Amino acid sequence: MTGPAAGAWSTRLRAAVSSRGRLCVGIDPHPALLESWGLPASADGLARFTDICVEAFGDEAAVVKPQVAFFEAYGAAGYSILERAVAGLREAGALVLADAKRGDIGSTMAAYAQAWLDPHSPLSSDAVTISPYLGFGALGPAVDLAAAGGRGVFVLARTSNPEGGLFQGAGTGGGVSVAQAVVDAATARNAQDADTVGLVVGATRDHGLDLSNFSGPILAPGVGAQGATAADLPQIFQGSRKLLLPNVSRGILQVGPSVSALRAEVARLREEIEVVLA
Numbered sequence: 083m084t085g086p087a088a089g090a091w092s093t094r095l096r097a098a099v100s101s102r103g104r105l106c107v108g109i110d111p112h113p114a115l116l117e118s119w120g121l122p123a124s125a126d127g128l129a130r131f132t133d134i135c136v137e138a139f140g141d142e143a144a145v146v147k148p149q150v151a152f153f154e155a156y157g158a159a160g161y162s163i164l165e166r167a168v169a170g171l172r173e174a175g176a177l178v179l180a181d182a183k184r185g186d187i188g189s190t191m192a193a194y195a196q197a198w199l200d201p202h203s204p205l206s207s208d209a210v211t212i213s214p215y216l217g218f219g220a221l222g223p224a225v226d227l228a229a230a231g232g233r234g235v236f237v238l239a240r241t242s243n244p245e246g247g248l249f250q251g252a253g254t255g256g257g258v259s260v261a262q263a264v265v266d267a268a269t270a271r272n273a274q275d276a277d278t279v280g281l282v283v284g285a286t287r288d289h290g291l292d293l294s295n296f297s298g299p300i301l302a303p304g305v306g307a308q309g310a311t312a313a314d315l316p317q318i319f320q321g322s323r324k325l326l327l328p329n330v331s332r333g334i335l336q337v338g339p340s341v342s343a344l345r346a347e348v349a350r351l352r353e354e355i356e357v358v359l360a
């Protein structure tokens with residue numbers, strides 16, 4: 083167990099954002115970043131990279147989002163490094179959002195939920211990203227476990243990549259887009275579960291969604307390396323800024339490996355984002 087999750091998720095998230103700002107810092111150990119930090123593309127290099135990130139971000143950022151894929155690439159060694167990072171970040175006071183993008187039939191979803199949201203799991207995180215491609219209802223076991231333990235889920239709605247629009251923008255039988263149907267289902271579920279469900283909505287383009295009834299958190303990836311800027315956020319997320327969490331991964335990591343440079347970049351971006359969203 084890596085520390086208790088006391089209280090409702092939305093209360094914990096709001097408290098973290100009010101003391102550390104809304105920037106969600108990503109840990110994405112791309113091979114190219116390892117190389118630019120002078121580290122080998124090996125489990126040892128991954129471990130060093132991750133330790134630096136934990137030291138730089140754990141007591142600086144409200145939310146830290148490790149990209150699970152880069153750890154999985156190293157098999158058992160990668161998972162062990164990720165387990166240590168999740169525990170270290172949480173001990174330092176950051177909320178950990180595991181970017182695992184899990185989604186499956188309900189019975190299997192329960193096992194994914196246990197891996198990322200159960201307090202006794204070695205990967206126990208504060209929140210996890212999940213995918214609604216098998217149907218929003220299939221995500222129920224993850225939402226239930228999150229709600230019971232004061233944790234959160236972030237459901238992919240309109241992703242930041244250009245390819246996402248083909249599926250997410252397609253119409254449903256109900257006359258709204260697939261992405262809007264996800265937003266509406268999340269809104270309905272949050273009425274029961276005090277904003278346990280967050281959304282992922284990319285900052286890279288106009289999303290075309292009606293978010294006016296959605297009161298949960300919105301993770302907005304795409305700032306930095308994918309081309310969006312802090313200055314784009316107010317226009318893209320007008321009317322839904324309250325719990326907007328812009329995510330920046332490579333845009334911050336590229337200034338490493340100096341811990342002080344990484345911390346300074348987090349502080350600079352956080353301030354820029356707070357100013358534009360004030």
Ligand SMILES: O=c1ccn([C@@H]2O[C@H](COP(=O)(O)O)[C@@H](O)[C@H]2O)c(=O)[nH]1
Pocket residue numbers: 108110149181240241242243282283284303304305306307308329330331332333
């Ligand atoms: O729509 C989405 C959903 C998730 N992501 C993830 O966020 C980071 C972005 O990294 P950058 O280096 O800041 O581009 C990465 O882990 C993605 O898997 C996303 O980009 N878009």
